Each structure stands twice: as C-alpha cells, then as structure tokens.
Amino acid sequence: MSQTGPGFSTEQQKYLIDALSKINLNRLVPSQGGGAAAEEETVYGVPLEDLCKEEVAKYETHPLDMWRQIEKWEAEGHLAEGLDQFLLRHHGFFNVTPASPGYMMRLRLPGCVMRSDQMSMLANVAEENAGGYSHVTTRGSLQLREILPGNIIPIVEKLQTVGLTAQGTGADSARNLTCSPTAGFDPQELLDTRPLTSRLSIRILKTKELQGLPRKFNISFDGGGVISCASDTNDIAFQAVTVLENDQGIEPGLWFRIALGGITGHKDFAKDTGLACRVDEAVDVAEAMLRVYVEHGNRTNRGKARLKYVLDDKGAAWFCERTQEKLDEEFNTGIKLTTLPAGIDAPRATIDRQGHIGVHPQKQDGLNYIGVSLELGRLTPEQMRGLARIAKMYGSDDIRLTVWQNPMIVGVPDDLVETVQSEVAALGMGTDATAFAAGAVACTGKWACKLAAAYTKQDALKIVRHLESKFTLDQPINIHLTGCANSCAQHYIGDIGMVGAALAGGAEGYNIVIGGGTDQDQGLARTLCGPVPAEDTLAILEHVVGAYLERREPGQTFLAFTRSLDDAALQTLLPADNAMAA
DSSP: OOBSSSSOBHHHHHHHHHHHHHTTGGGGSOOSSSSOOOOOOEETTEEGGGSOHHHHHHHHSOGGGOHHHHHHHHHHTOOOOHHHHHHHGGGTEEEOTTTSSSEEEEOBOGGGEEOHHHHHHHHHHHHHHSSSOEEEOTTSOEEEEEEOTTOHHHHHHHHHHTTOBOTTSSSSSBOOOEEOTTTTTOTTOSOOOHHHHHHHHHHHHTOGGGGSOSSOBOEEEEOOOSSOOOGGGSSEEEEEEEEOSOSSSOOSEEEEEEEEOOBGGGTBOOEEEEEEEEGGGHHHHHHHHHHHHHHHSOSSOGGGOSHHHHHHHHOHHHHHHHHHHIIIIIIOOOOOOEEOOTTSBOOOOOOOTTTTSEEEEOSSTTEEEEEOBOSTTEEOHHHHHHHHHHHHHHSOSOEEEOTTSOEEEEEEEGGGHHHHHHHHHHTTOBSOOOTTTTTOEEOOGGGTOTTOSSOHHHHHHHHHHHHHHHOOOSSOOOEEEESSTTOTTOGGGSSEEEEEEEOGGGOEEEEEEEOOBOGGGOBOOEEEEEEEEGGGHHHHHHHHHHHHHHHSOTTOOHHHHHHTSOHHHHGGGSOHHHHHHO
C-alpha cells in the first residue's frame, strides 16, 4: 500500500474524500497545494448546477433543519408556497390551494394501526384545527384538510401527545409503511409484520440521510393475510413465504421474497428479484436498498427519479449487488441475500377481495374483526369518536385502516358483534356493502387537489349508486377513480379504472381502462375508451356491467371475463356510439 506521508494512505484519502463528497462535507476541507482549485461541490456525485430545483432546495435547507422557519411562518400567518411548501411537505403538510383552503395533512401510521385515544385526538384536531372531517387514504392512513396557517404547530403538538406524527408523508420521503391490515389476528397469515413496519419507520425518521430521497418511495410487508395490501404496487415488496423441504440447500421455514419497482401509474408492478431474506433481516435489507437509491437515484430529472428508473437503467441484479455491498461493507451484519428459486415455497393463501368489509373470525377463539364501510373513505369527527369508543368498549382498542379506504374494529367477542354492528349503524356507517361499494376507491380529486382533472369522489359515489340500482352482483367489481396520471387511486389495478382528463373547453372527463388486478390477479388494465365526458360514464359502465352479466360463463368473475376478450372484443362492451368513437 503506497503512502503519501505519515498520515493516511492514498487509498484511505480517496475513500474519505468520496465519503465526505456524498454529504457535501468536502467543501469544508481546504484543497491541497497553493493554487489548486477547490473540488467541485456535488450531491451524491451530481454537480450543483445540474440539480433540479427541488434538489437545490434540499441542498440549501435540509427538510429537518427548517423548524425555526416553520415557527416563523406560523407566527406570521404565512402560507408556504413554491419550494418552501415542497420542503414543508416532508413534515406532512401540503399547500393544496386553490382546490381547498390552506393545507392538507397526512398522518404516518406504520402498519396502518391506531388506538382509540389517537382516533379521538384526531377527531378533536379535525374540528378545532382543520375542516371538520378526515379521509382514509389509499396507503391506510388518515388525511385532514382545510388547515389554515397558524394551525401546524398546534396540530404537531397534539399529535405528539398520543404518539403520532405527520413527518415523512410527503415529497421525497419513504411514505407510510403498509402491511397486511389483519396482521396479528389473521387466521391464515404466516407472520405478524407490524413490528417490522414500526422498526423500519422509526429508523427512517431517525436517519437524516433517509429524509431527502430522490423521490417518494413506498415499502410494504405482505404477511400472507386474507386481505391484500397490494404489496406488488410498491417500490419494495417483502412477501412472506414458507420454504418447503428442498434439494437447493435453502433452509425450510419463513422467508421474505423481495420484489422491486412497483409503480402502477407507470405501468409496472414490483418484479420478483429471485432473492429472499430471513424475516429478522428485512429491516436492514430495506435500509440498505434505500441507501443505494439515495446514492444512485436521478437528481436532475424528477420525472425519471423513482426507483423504477434506476432499475430500468442499471438492472435489478446490479441494484441487489450494491445492496449486498452495503450489507457487507457498511452494515457489517453478516446478512446474505439468498437466491430463492421458484417452486420451493408454498403458494400464497387466497385473498378475500371483500374481506375488508363485514364480520370475520380472528385466529383468537371467540373474537372477530369488523370491517366498516365508508363512503369513499370520509369520516366525520362524530364518527371518528364513535369508532374510538366502540373499539375501546367492545374490542381490543385496536383500529386498523386499509388501502381500500376503510377502518376495521378488532377483537370483538362473538356475543358483542350485533351490538357493534348496531352502534356502527347509528353513526351512519355500515358493516356490509354491495359488490360495487366494497371495492370503490377514489382519490380526493378536483374538489381538493389542484392536479386533478375530475371530481373523483363525487363521481365515484354517483357511479356506485347508479350501478347498485341496476344490478345485484355475486362477484365483486372494484372501481378505481383517480384524478390525474399520478394515480393515487391506482386506476390500472381496478376491475374498472378511471383517470381524470380535461376535455375541450376544460370540461371534466375520464379515460376508462378495464381488467386490472393485483396479487394473484396481477395485471394492468387495458384501454376501453376515452376521454369521455364525465356525464357519459354512468351509461357506459351500465352497458359494460350489463354485457358482462349477459355474456359471462356461469360464476365467471368480471376480471376473468374481461381478460378473455381481445382488444377488439373489449370494444363490444361499449354502447354503440362510444364504440364507434373509440
């Protein structure tokens, strides 16, 4: 090993310079030699002048270093705009004007788990500091809206009293970590994944380097439960499997298969890497993958900054090799990603597509969980307090939220089920739903989002009510409405998906896709028609569902029926006028 003097070797100096450059501390080290130019400042190797404006903002003020500025804004009644509000989103507050007044706030709920005191506190916050309602989100969390300047700090303080936070729910963060919503009481689950979501979420929030990712990032843990958490739509999907006796040298038992790159708005599901890790290794593997993404994600073009594009550019094998290097060289954990050939693990247990609604037995004898049906995720403060009271009085003080935008009450004894159903009904909610209503998902849409081109929640309710009045189904049909191409409601995985589109003159319209699914039904929906005026969608969908019921094989699901049709035959589901236009 060559030496440059009594201090560090050449190799050691190179290593230190590289490490310092990644966090921009190299600018504090004076250059060697009298007239030598200072080394160019970079962010993970990208020169400052090449960064997109959002990366420059994070470079100049890290989101975790702006709390005094937030206090100043709040004292002045200032509504953060532009890059200021981009940075503020890392703390969970979004300026959504002019769609609705002030800020929207999104909670961080690892594993989508709540207690009654937390739900009650949020009801108070909704009344006292927001618009008087909340929405369950498509990542199993809650949103509050119409938060005026001056309310951020009171809300944060109130959240802290019950162990909640909004940090890391917006902008370039690892968003709410999801898992099977029935984790811990599911009769068919392989393991309870809640401790993993909690541990990983804390690690992310306590690590500054993981608070300024190149873009948003989604991670999910599928424990094999009866309700889908749509894990294959995430950037990283840990999918629990049981490895059977085999001749591959893989120890039988519980493992996580690892899939990467899910982003259905860009028409990609998470793809199996062929690798697996032990259950107790998953948090370290997730952090190592996040750090590889931090170092190699695109910081010049936000349109190409999601993990998908790193994988498209360099390949999943390259990404996993860099992950293994992190585990070996920086973490020193001894963890080795293991090749897990197909066919040596047991098939995943069946998912109940409507298991998030209604009364279902838990694996604990004599106890039940009860899925509550909401109108597209909306809750009033009275309903929130009522759910909290019911969960504490009749259940195990455990409320779960699902990616299907509804809450569940857990631990209800058999003899109290009817009491809970009655009290839920008295709050204006239900514990059953039609096959249309149970799977209807909608983002907030144009009513509360400035990116949306359609009033998705209002239109979804009209569609569900119209189809309920026309048909009775023996098979679920999930309808997903999303306001824009960002696809918060994931239109490409719905039996029927609708994405808002602006028509001539600014009128509201939709593009309609059909035949999407996730998990064992995985597949992207195909184009049916569009853009069509919003007012035409009732007649179009009535015709589509009617054609399905008339032409299907006995017992055939809507998904199986539509996937049996080629693109040309798909058009025959449309009314004649729309088919000609398509």
